[in-house]
Amino acid sequence: MGAPILDGTTLPDVAQWSDRVAVALGQNPSAFTGPGTNTYLVGTGPRRILLDPGQGVPEYLPVLERAMEQAGCEGFQEIVLTHGHPDHIGGVDSVLARFGPLRVSKLPWPDFDGATGSALTPLADGDVVGTEGATLRALHTPGHSPDHLCFVLEEERAMFSGDNVLGVGTTVIPAESGSLSDYLASLARMRGESPTCIYPAHGPKIEDGVAKIDEYVTHRRERESQILAVLAEGPRTVMEIVRVVYAAYPVKLHPAAAQSVTQHLRALEDAGRARSDAGDEPTWSLS
């Protein structure tokens, strides 16, 4: 689960984005994953870290093998996951079946971790996973999902941003399990690392990490202003707000937009700036 993708961005199946970062495209393009999940081969040695093995589609394994060959990598040391959404954890079982038993680590999230039948090793904030040529430091950055980790690539002062910052589209904050206030705090924490570049889970490499994070924060502030402007005209349901604020977007993206609007309304409610009635489809108004 990533972002609604609007611009039809395509990426090559296999690419080398730095001396120590190669990428194999997950072969799972969709409205929510853009060109598909970026699966990263990290390090310089014969056995790399595989960061996010994608969704588990059969077309992926031959692409991964081609990426290994081009990167000069013979196998994997271990698998590391940014979070438990299906387009990130779904590929674990097939990669293990192909490449044998490997350690698979992530920050635990029992609701979603059952998607793999494999044992998971818990990762926590600040944990370091190293391999030849690369050192990854985990940053717990919840909001898009409660278990979300970004990873600082110490050798480049770069960051693997998972679904928190994307090369295309914007991050969805799911209505059920996401939290906009957590997400904004996570963006601030990511910015505090001053990443040179960002390797996102979807879309192309981001060359100026700090500028992109600032763009995301500005985007959320603008959305909040737009929602407040709609409510200033009178009480509205979430979908009524979506139809105004997202008028320029395809209708098929409106359900995802509704999740973001709901998150904004909850954050405004927490701040005492908006309230809702208790109906099946609640009506929101300014406090």
Ligand SMILES: [Zn+2]
């Ligand atoms: Zn996700």
